[in-house]
Amino acid sequence: MPELLIKNGLIIDPLAGEARRDLLIRHGRIARVSTRISAPAGCAVYDAAGLWVFPGFIDAHVHAREPGAEGAETITSAARAAAAGGITSILLMPNTAPPMASPALLKKFAARAKRAPVNVYFSAAATAGRSGTGVAGLAALKRAGARAFTDDGSCLPGALLVELVRKAGALGVALMDHPENFSRTGNGVINAGAAARMLGLPGIPAEAEALAVLRDILAACGCGPIHLQHLSLAASVLALRLAKKAGWPVTGETCPHYFSLCDADIKRDDADYKMKPPLRRAADRRAVIAGIADGTIDILASDHAPHEHRFKAKGFKSAPFGIIGLETLAPLCVTELVLKNRISRLRLARLLSANPARLLGLKKKGSLAPGSDADITVIDPRTTRRVPECFVSKSSNSPFKGLLLRGWPAATIVAGRVVYSRP
Ligand SMILES: [Zn+2]
Incomplete structure (x- = not known):
């Protein structure tokens, strides 16, 4: 070499x-x-x-759409986008079709991903078949290479949460949750607030996220670690800060759109602004930035969620949730956080490299130390x-x-x- x-x-x-x-x-x-x-x-x-010169950036929240929606993205195209975005490792989410829920499927796609230009890691569904009913065979999924367990796209079911936290913790594999109480989301497509009223769209209330975040934090207390994905709310940041103060094993993630934009930036019915959780109020954006700066938020990830134009062109009401982010993660972090003096370069290195490496158990990554x-x-x-x-x-x-x-x-x-x- x-x-x-x-x-x-x-x-x-x-x-x-x-x-x-x-x-x-x-x-x-x-x-x-x-x-x-x-x-x-x-x-x-x-x-x-x-x-x-940073230790390679690790994006722990990527949807590569393969198998099932290769028109939007493939593992190869996501890995190329990551390389172009300065990202050296990506963790793929398991909400594919079929879902990454069996050791055989994980092994098949891990073998394919070996040819990719960046390191591609896989998370596996936390519940059996990503069905939300019954805990998946976590030990076998770990042996097949799963670096994390999550049902991302869906929230971990309350009835299984403590069992999941205990079992993933015993295996030493990160358990990640998409914290959303779907009964509160209802048919909402945008943050419940001024933009929703202006556009006449059904809103997603803050408590759809906050209730699930509080539930997850309580499950972690005394049972084992949990990682909260894509936090967007002042209430979530506050809850995470208090949980950490109490010494509970909770980690949190946010994405560039939650510190760069708020719902007031949505001026027209453009589904390129539609994602989950939705862009929140300006006060939430400020709280997310404060949480990034004071160490409450552990990692920054893109939640890269590609969709074909023909689906996104349907507008807020009918388009799928999600935006791409692999190629804008680094410049948004640098422009919005470092160059505006909200965080130091060293803190950015922790948020994009050292902390995600630790979360995913990547022992030789996250630092530029010899070896x-x-x-x-x-x-x-x-x-x-x-x-x-x-x-x-x-x-x-x-x-x-x-x-x-x-x-x-x-x-x-x-x-x-x-x-x-x-x-
Ligand atoms: Zn999610």
Whole structure:
């Protein structure tokens, strides 16, 4: 395997801190980090002067739509979009058709994903067949490679929650929940509030998320860890903050749209703004940012949810929920959080790399310390570029099209191999 020397970059490592260093990659691992390393004979050199060098970003919430909706995305196209977005590892959600709910299916698609340009990990359904009735064969799913259990798209059923928390905890595999009380969501398609009234659309009330978050937190108390996916509410952030203060084993995630947008940004019936949970009030957005800044929120993930244009064109009432996010995750985090001085670069490295690595049990990832996997995200903080209309992803359902952002990836390196380099 060829060696690679990254020179003159600002190395941002959650363990060692931040410093201008050279970084040598050998055999797919980080071999050395030092003030001045001269290139060994035959070694490729990447000049990262003026660039930020992060441990590879890990997106723990991705829908690749394969099997079942390959017109919207495939594992290969999602992995390419990830590489173009500066993301070196992705965790796929199991709500495919059929669902990722059997060891055989997991093994089949894991073998296919080996050829992808980034590391592709799979979560498996937490309930049998993702039916919500009965706990899945978690031990066998873990042996088949599952890195997490979740019924994402659906909420974990209350009747099974404590059993799930205990069993996943005993196996040491993350249990993740899409916290939503569907009886409160009803036929809602947008946050219950001013935008819903303006557009005459049925609203999703805050308690649809808040009730499920409180329930999950109580289940974690005394039973085992649980990870709360895509938090969007001030109430969720507050509950998570209090749970952590009490020492309960709960972790939380949010997505760029919840810290970049609110429901007041929805000016017309455009389903590129339709996702679950919905964009909330400006006050929720502020609370989410505060939770990211003070460590309440553990990870940032895209909830990349591609849909074909013909479905999204149906408008808010009938279009499916979800927006793409792999290619805008990094620049939105850099522009909205780091460059607006809401968080430090080091905190971003924890949110996008160290913390998701720990959550998924990826022991050699999440740091740039020698011996770590040479998964690296190089970010250019200076160049401003518009979010394109067309993406590497097969879908383009993004509310960010045309937005000017900074912090685009300059290079994405997986196991020492450059899998993306900006044109
Ligand atoms: Zn979800």
